[in-house]
Amino acid sequence: MGEITAKCTHCGGNNVVCGVRVDQTADAGRIGLAYKTKFVVIGTEPFHADVCDDCGTVVRLYVKTPGRTWYTK
Secondary structure, eight states: OEEEOOOOTTTOOSOEEEEEEOOOOGGGOOOEEEEEOTTSOEEEEEOEEEEETTTOOEEEEEOSSOOOEEOOO
16 A cells, blocks of 8 residues: 555545455455356456545545456356
């Protein structure tokens, strides 16, 4: 995680923390985008977020490994 100089789109603050991993409780299972592997196994690519530390707004939600064969059904 690290600081970036982007402004928050909600409050205009400069205190945006990037690369925060979106997590869940043990009961929730996996949270993320599903993708197919070459052996028909479904994987999950975790979400990461850039968050304004002043107001809590999620400025950006993304995956670190784009270009997968995303599961769309």
